[in-house]
Amino acid sequence: MSIRIAVIDFPASNCNLDAIHVLNNVVNVKADLVWHNHFKESKYDGVVLPGGFSFGDYLRAGIIAAHSPAIEEARIMLKDGRPVIGICNGFQILTEAEFLPGALLQNESLKFICKWINLKVVNNKTAFTNKLNLGDVIDIPIAHGEGRYYTDNLKELEANEQIVFRYSTEQGDLTEDANPNGSLDNIAGICNLEQNCVGLMPHPERASEPILSPKRTDHGKLIFESMIEFIKRRIS
Amino acid sequence: MTKVKLNGNDVEIELTNWEFEEIKRKLNREPTITELGAYEVMWSEHCSYKSSRPKLKLFENAEENYDYVLAGPGQDAGVIDIGDGYALAFRIESHNHPSAIEPYHGAATGIGGIIRDILCMGVRPIALLDPLRFGPLRGNPHSQWLFKYVVKGIADYGNCTGIPTIGGEVEFDSSFESNCLVNVACIGLGTIEDFKHAPSRANNPGDYVVLMGGSTGRDGIHGVTFASRTLTEMSEADRPAVQIGDPFTKKMIIEATLEAVKTGHVRGLKDLGGGGLTCVISELTGDGNTGAKVDLREVFTREPGMNSYEIMLSESQERMTFIVKPEGLETVLDIFRKYEMNFAVIGRTDDSKVLKVFDEEELVVNIPAKALSESPTFKREEKRPSYLNELLTQKIPETNLSLDEIIYKLIASENICSKEWVYRQYDHEVGVRSVVKCGEGDSGVLRIIGTDKYIAASVGVNSKHCFLDPYEGAKGGLVEECGNIISNGAKPLAMVNCCNFGNPEIPESFWYFSKAVQGMNDFCRALKIPIVGGNVSFYNEDDVKKTAIKATPVIMIVGIIEGEKKIITLPFKDVGNEVFLIGETKAELGGSEYYSVIHNLEGGIPPSVDEKKIQNRWNFLFELYNRNLVKANHDVDKGGILITISEMCFKNKIGIDLDFTDCCEGHLRDDEFLFSESVGRFIIETSPEDHDLILDLAKQFNVNVKKIGVLNSKPVISVSGLKSGRFKLNLEKMKELFDSTIPNLMDI
Numbered sequence: 001m002s003i004r005i006a007v008i009d010f011p012a013s014n015c016n017l018d019a020i021h022v023l024n025n026v027v028n029v030k031a032d033l034v035w036h037n038h039f040k041e042s043k044y045d046g047v048v049l050p051g052g053f054s055f056g057d058y059l060r061a062g063i064i065a066a067h068s069p070a071i072e073e074a075r076i077m078l079k080d081g082r083p084v085i086g087i088c089n090g091f092q093i094l095t096e097a098e099f100l101p102g103a104l105l106q107n108e109s110l111k112f113i114c115k116w117i118n119l120k121v122v123n124n125k126t127a128f129t130n131k132l133n134l135g136d137v138i139d140i141p142i143a144h145g146e147g148r149y150y151t152d153n154l155k156e157l158e159a160n161e162q163i164v165f166r167y168s169t170e171q172g173d174l175t176e177d178a179n180p181n182g183s184l185d186n187i188a189g190i191c192n193l194e195q196n197c198v199g200l201m202p203h204p205e206r207a208s209e210p211i212l213s214p215k216r217t218d219h220g221k222l223i224f225e226s227m228i229e230f231i232k233r234r235i236s
Numbered sequence: 237m238t239k240v241k242l243n244g245n246d247v248e249i250e251l252t253n254w255e256f257e258e259i260k261r262k263l264n265r266e267p268t269i270t271e272l273g274a275y276e277v278m279w280s281e282h283c284s285y286k287s288s289r290p291k292l293k294l295f296e297n298a299e300e301n302y303d304y305v306l307a308g309p310g311q312d313a314g315v316i317d318i319g320d321g322y323a324l325a326f327r328i329e330s331h332n333h334p335s336a337i338e339p340y341h342g343a344a345t346g347i348g349g350i351i352r353d354i355l356c357m358g359v360r361p362i363a364l365l366d367p368l369r370f371g372p373l374r375g376n377p378h379s380q381w382l383f384k385y386v387v388k389g390i391a392d393y394g395n396c397t398g399i400p401t402i403g404g405e406v407e408f409d410s411s412f413e414s415n416c417l418v419n420v421a422c423i424g425l426g427t428i429e430d431f432k433h434a435p436s437r438a439n440n441p442g443d444y445v446v447l448m449g450g451s452t453g454r455d456g457i458h459g460v461t462f463a464s465r466t467l468t469e470m471s472e473a474d475r476p477a478v479q480i481g482d483p484f485t486k487k488m489i490i491e492a493t494l495e496a497v498k499t500g501h502v503r504g505l506k507d508l509g510g511g512g513l514t515c516v517i518s519e520l521t522g523d524g525n526t527g528a529k530v531d532l533r534e535v536f537t538r539e540p541g542m543n544s545y546e547i548m549l550s551e552s553q554e555r556m557t558f559i560v561k562p563e564g565l566e567t568v569l570d571i572f573r574k575y576e577m578n579f580a581v582i583g584r585t586d587d588s589k590v591l592k593v594f595d596e597e598e599l600v601v602n603i604p605a606k607a608l609s610e611s612p613t614f615k616r617e618e619k620r621p622s623y624l625n626e627l628l629t630q631k632i633p634e635t636n637l638s639l640d641e642i643i644y645k646l647i648a649s650e651n652i653c654s655k656e657w658v659y660r661q662y663d664h665e666v667g668v669r670s671v672v673k674c675g676e677g678d679s680g681v682l683r684i685i686g687t688d689k690y691i692a693a694s695v696g697v698n699s700k701h702c703f704l705d706p707y708e709g710a711k712g713g714l715v716e717e718c719g720n721i722i723s724n725g726a727k728p729l730a731m732v733n734c735c736n737f738g739n740p741e742i743p744e745s746f747w748y749f750s751k752a753v754q755g756m757n758d759f760c761r762a763l764k765i766p767i768v769g770g771n772v773s774f775y776n777e778d779d780v781k782k783t784a785i786k787a788t789p790v791i792m793i794v795g796i797i798e799g800e801k802k803i804i805t806l807p808f809k810d811v812g813n814e815v816f817l818i819g820e821t822k823a824e825l826g827g828s829e830y831y832s833v834i835h836n837l838e839g840g841i842p843p844s845v846d847e848k849k850i851q852n853r854w855n856f857l858f859e860l861y862n863r864n865l866v867k868a869n870h871d872v873d874k875g876g877i878l879i880t881i882s883e884m885c886f887k888n889k890i891g892i893d894l895d896f897t898d899c900c901e902g903h904l905r906d907d908e909f910l911f912s913e914s915v916g917r918f919i920i921e922t923s924p925e926d927h928d929l930i931l932d933l934a935k936q937f938n939v940n941v942k943k944i945g946v947l948n949s950k951p952v953i954s955v956s957g958l959k960s961g962r963f964k965l966n967l968e969k970m971k972e973l974f975d976s977t978i979p980n981l982m983d984i
Contacts, residue, residue, distance in 0.1 A: 011575070012487040014398020018668045021685060035574070051666075053396040056484025109983075112391050114663045143395075143663040206665050211683065211800060214673070 005031040006044040015051035041073040046083040049090030062092030083127035084197040091199030102151030108182025112145040120168035126195040127230040138219035140202040147201040149183040165189035274514040284611035287740035288772040298766035312356040314768025323431040325357040328421035328734040330773035335418035343389030344481035350422040352507030358434025359426030366404040371413030391661040396483035401662035402680030405696035437524035438559040441587040448579040450554030453538030485554040492575040501564020508555040521605040530583035544595040619743035630839030648973035657978040678720035690797035692726035699786040700827030704842040710755030711845040715915040717793040719871035725804040726795035732769040738784025748787035762847040807887035815945040819917035823908040830911035856937035868921035876911040894945040897957035
């Protein structure tokens with residue numbers, strides 16, 4: 001059986017084609033770009049909510065997309081354990097739709113920030129990190145204006161091992177300087193309790209080919225490969 | 237403003253009496269008020285190029301003379317064939333006046349407009365670049381306000397539409413204090429097939445005219461006539477002439493348009509920019525030798541009660557016009573429905589060669605389709621400014637500063653320091669094409685996914701040089717922008733320009749324009765670079781000081797790099813490698829940052845260009861590239877060679893021992909050598925074993941090449957071989973100064 005992934009195309013999901021490119025041409029898995037109103041979960045083994053500015057993000061990042069019928073389809077996938085990932089705006093949608101806890105607030109600097117940063121892997125048991133090692137430091141870029149993660153339940157999140165990625169230095173130190181947007185406890189990505197759903201602000205699709213990386217790495221690819229590995233284990 | 241009598245009423249118009257008489261003569265009657273509005277817009281300087289056209293005729297016909305040029309000047313964008321079935325479209329435009337009074341929306345809608353121009357060529361917009369000019373930031377809240385919100389406007393609009401901003405240029409100079417410059421450039425990529433699908437004319441009678449996108453409102457009425465006069469203190473009242481952007485709708489328009497073009501049912505395509513519906517329909521039918529009947533009541537308006545004059549002249553953003561084959565109408569409309577875009581079939585083309593616009597039963601416009609685009613031209617007087625002689629002979633006063641103190645001051649100066657504060661706010665990576673990113677090279681480099689081919693692009697010009705000598709300054713701009721993409725390994729393929737000048741009715745201002753056009757023309761013909769498009773923005777004046785801006789003929793160059801291995805970046809790579817200076821340094825300090833920052837002078841002799849020498853240097857570099865001999869390359873720009881070298885040291889924290897003994901022969905003073913901004917020079921890093929080969933090749937290509945240093949691991953630039961002895965520069969201190977200037981001024 002061949003694996004099939006959906007990349008949801010909300011109006012102005014502008015990282016849609018980037019995710020499709022990486023899945024189809026770099027990870028070599030079948031991926032369809034599906035217009036949000038046309039999405040039906042039954043055909044798919046996993047779903048990607050890409051980055052961008054869904055519906056212009058005029059009200060609050062991700063809030064309108066969170067009410068799209070596509071999210072109810074994705075919720076079925078979430079519940080039956082299929083992998084769901086939200087990248088950047090996708091992460092914002094996942095918190096607005098309450099797939100994931102917490103919220104993403106405006107960056108501390110009040111400015112949009114586009115730069116390569118380092119992430120430390122703090123949970124490698126999720127559907128999207130099983131090919132990474134605990135403590136790995138990966139190169140990946142961010143590009144967002146509202147990426148400051150906040151939750152009232154940090155202790156709970158920690159206790160449940162829901163923190164997946166933290167902003168760090170190249171050496172893996174979780175310093176304030178390494179935190180680009182003021183996120184609580186340097187949190188860059190989290191998962192649900194069941195660990196089949198991950199949201200992260202950085203863009204793995206922009207870090208999946210050495211030519212795009214300042215250090216010629218392709219760490220982002222491991223996140224997508226983990227997803228495929230998870231699906232293979234799940235269906236076998 | 238001219239007062240005229242129209243059908244017995246007094247009317248004020250932005251045309252001359254002679255032009256008004258000419259309109260009446262052409263129509264053989266008095267125009268209606270809506271027709272007069274249409275003429276006023278279409279015959280404005282902004283739309284008609286009535287002052288500039290006679291000069292722009294100098295440029296050679298790019299489409300005729302270069303087989304890879306698919307679309308040249310006069311089209312919405314220049315388009316070139318870059319091989320492998322791909323077409324590359326690019327254009328640059330100004331949005332100066334709107335940005336000067338409403339920086340956020342002015343800049344944002346500038347981006348919106350240039351994206352539409354590229355989209356009109358049927359290709360996907362894949363990159364933005366923005367050359368900007370403001371007054372000095374220090375102690376100047378007005379300049380800081382303009383700078384902050386122009387950058388935010390570009391960022392918010394570009395980021396939301398998913399088009400990366402991959403490059404640009406900023407200069408700060410007091411001549412731009414009240415008239416900032418916001419130029420916007422866009423690059424589009426598609427197949428040659430895509431491009432052929434989307435001509436910007438209505439060739440066939442019987443096709444439908446479809447308006448799609450945003451609704452038509454009362455914003456931006458007479459935006460172009462506003463852009464065709466000098467800004468004054470009264471210009472605040474013109475704020476309603478600035479449009480409001482909606483990047484989300486724009487993103488939907490991009491996707492819907494590209495999908496519609498792919499169907500093959502779209503026969504003509506044009507965006508609504510300056511002049512609104514009037515401009516679009518008259519150009520589509522005029523250029524296509526057809527006519528059209530349009531019903532204004534079909535147009536979806538933002539508010540009720542808009543009259544025909546307002547609907548025809550509105551410059552509301554985010555609108556496109558499609559000429560659609562009858563049999564494809566439903567297919568195209570279904571695409572618009574999918575994206576939930578508003579649309580209306582507002583008319584049909586016919587073979588009448590007349591544009592008829594109805595407001596219900598009333599015929600409000602009834603004029604030959606070509607009439608609006610056949611504006612008169614004006615021969616403007618030109619006169620070299622009398623102040624130039626004095627400026628060119630300015631001598632520099634003594635300074636008590638030592639050379640290292642001067643360099644520390646220069647690297648922290650506004651025009652030289654890091655522009656990271658700007659490009660961090662731009663998503664410069666969306667689209668997964670950005671290979672050489674902001675700060676890593678002299679140009680932006682994009683891959684063409686699925687090939688081993690790369691696009692390099694650069695924009696800019698040196699306004700201070702152009703102020704002293706617009707002819708050499710424009711040529712210097714070409715050398716510099718070509719040099720930027722060559723530094724990254726590209727060969728220049730084509731150029732477009734954006735001419736920012738003062739009031740063309742003032743002979744001194746027009747002289748600057750005329751000389752700059754001559755300079756571009758002479759250089760491009762000599763170096764065989766086709767000019768495939770341009771934009772002219774006049775009336776950039778400071779009403780308070782009664783002076784024009786410094787002449788700014790912005791150049792945009794695109795080129796191609798043939799293979800990943802041929803991409804070269806700016807940072808020094810390895811300790812032990814050698815560093816060479818390519819090209820002669822002359823005592824050309826006029827308009828230099830050294831003069832302005834250290835001596836507060838605007839004069840002196842600016843750099844001049846010797847085309848033959850430039851060609852030799854480029855050929856020499858291409859030969860080194862073919863042999864893979866170059867590890868890093870950076871073109872020498874503002875501040876001179878030590879600034880250039882410092883920038884190369886920063887990223888990998890590599891130091892250098894410099895020995896200028898061989899370079900300083902002759903009569904050059906130390907400051908002349910170090911701070912000259914002679915154009916067309918490069919600093920390259922090479923491996924020591926290639927030393928002899930490089931010097932042999934230099935001889936072969938008749939290029940002046942000198943070894944100037946060796947890289948080491950100490951965080952120091954040590955300089956020797958000067959007439960005044962040696963000195964050292966602390967790299968950490970340099971980097972701190974380089975990085976902190978703009979954040980210190982802006983983040984308060």
